[in-house]
Amino acid sequence: MERLKEGPLKAPSARAQNRAASAELHCPTVAGERVELVVQNRATLGSAEARRLRRRGLIPGVLYGREEPVAITIPERELRAALTTRGGLNAVLDVVVEGGKTHSSVLKEFQTHKVRGHITHVDLQEVRLDQPIHATVPLTLHGEAAGVNEGGVLSQVTNELNVEALPMEVPEHLEIDVSAMHIGDTLRLSALTVPEGVKLLDDLEETVLATLTQPTRVEEPEPEVEEGEEGEAEGEAEGEAPEAEGEAPAEGESEE
Numbered sequence: 001m002e003r004l005k006e007g008p009l010k011a012p013s014a015r016a017q018n019r020a021a022s023a024e025l026h027c028p029t030v031a032g033e034r035v036e037l038v039v040q041n042r043a044t045l046g047s048a049e050a051r052r053l054r055r056r057g058l059i060p061g062v063l064y065g066r067e068e069p070v071a072i073t074i075p076e077r078e079l080r081a082a083l084t085t086r087g088g089l090n091a092v093l094d095v096v097v098e099g100g101k102t103h104s105s106v107l108k109e110f111q112t113h114k115v116r117g118h119i120t121h122v123d124l125q126e127v128r129l130d131q132p133i134h135a136t137v138p139l140t141l142h143g144e145a146a147g148v149n150e151g152g153v154l155s156q157v158t159n160e161l162n163v164e165a166l167p168m169e170v171p172e173h174l175e176i177d178v179s180a181m182h183i184g185d186t187l188r189l190s191a192l193t194v195p196e197g198v199k200l201l202d203d204l205e206e207t208v209l210a211t212l213t214q215p216t217r218v219e220e221p222e223p224e225v226e227e228g229e230e231g232e233a234e235g236e237a238e239g240e241a242p243e244a245e246g247e248a249p250a251e252g253e254s255e256e
Contacts, residue, residue, distance in 0.1 A: 033087025034168075036094045036102075037078060039063070042071040050121070059119060063095060065103055065126035072097065074122065083107070090135050090170045095124060104129055106167060127167050134201065135170045136160050139209065143179030147212040152183040157208045161189070162201040169197045181212045 042053075042060060050060045058073040072095075085091050095103040108125035112118060127133055139161050145154045161174055176192050189207035194200060 033085050033091040034094055034104075035082045035085055035087070035091050036096060037074065037082050038096045039072040039074050040098055042073045045071060054120065059122060061122040061124060063097070063103060063105065063124045063126065064108065065105075070097060072124075079119070079122070086172060088172065090137065090172070092127075092129070092167050093124060095126075104167070106133065106135070129167050132164050132166055132199075133170070134162065134164050136162055137171050138173045140173055140175045141178045141210055142175045143177045145178045145181040145212055147182040147185065150183055151215065152212045153215050154178065154181070155211050155213070157210055158189075158202075161192075161207075163194070164199040164201055165197055169195070171195060171198055176209060178210055178212075181210070183212055183214060185212050187211070 039061075042049075053060050053073055057076045059076055059079055061072050061074055063070045063072050082091065082093055083089060089107055091106075093105045093107070095105045097103070103126045105124040105126045108123040110119050110123070111121040113120050137160065139156075139158055141154070141156055145152070148154050163171065163174075165171070171194070174192065174194060176187065178187060181187060186208055187210040188205055189200060189202055189209060190204040192200070192209065
């Protein structure tokens with residue numbers, strides 16, 4: 001997982017997660033990451049208060065649990081550190097509210113600034129570590145497809161997959177080997193092997209992971225001349241000769 005640069009906290013993109021996953025192909029695919037996140041209660045609500053908190057380097061959020069939701073604020077630096085570990089967006093967050101008890105939670109949703117892209121609000125969901133949850137994990141293609149050496153074009157169709165697993169067993173990423181693909185092949189989800197305890201939620205046959213096709217040749221069409229235009233052009237060409245033959249002699253010149 002890429003670490004976010006200093007400055008406003010931005011949401012890691014699926015492409016960024018895939019790049020990080022590709023760099024760690026030989027590492028375990030199960031995230032299994034727990035990060036402590038110390039937060040504060042948020043007594044005052046509203047958009048004006050949220051803007052004031054962001055100016056102070058705090059991200060407003062809500063912790064949803066088995067009891068009433070709790071409005072919280074999270075230091076931007078600590079949130080950045082929690083979301084850029086090996087577990088990434090699927091890390092288990094041990095949320096501590098003002099020195100109280102620990103709430104094992106996961107990132108439920110987040111909102112981003114429409115222009116700048118940084119995170120402006122987060123929703124955390126308390127979970128039980130012995131009960132499965134639904135999560136979205138990045139998919140990366142591994143290996144060099146044989147069809148590429150034949151002149152084909154490899155295209156990744158699906159970048160993320162929906163899975164069900166225990167919170168500590170959610171994969172950091174999933175990978176599939178494409179080295180046996182030839183021109184004309186289609187790789188479907190049914191060909192993917194997942195770690196034990198992980199259940200795929202997408203349709204196994206309908207979900208296409210990758211395709212390998214012939215390169216597209218773009219041929220420029222020859223300019224077409226419409227029948228009317230062609231007739232006009234011929235008429236102009238035919239009419240030039242009579243004009244030349246019927247030219248009147250210039251003033252002062254006599255016909256021989």
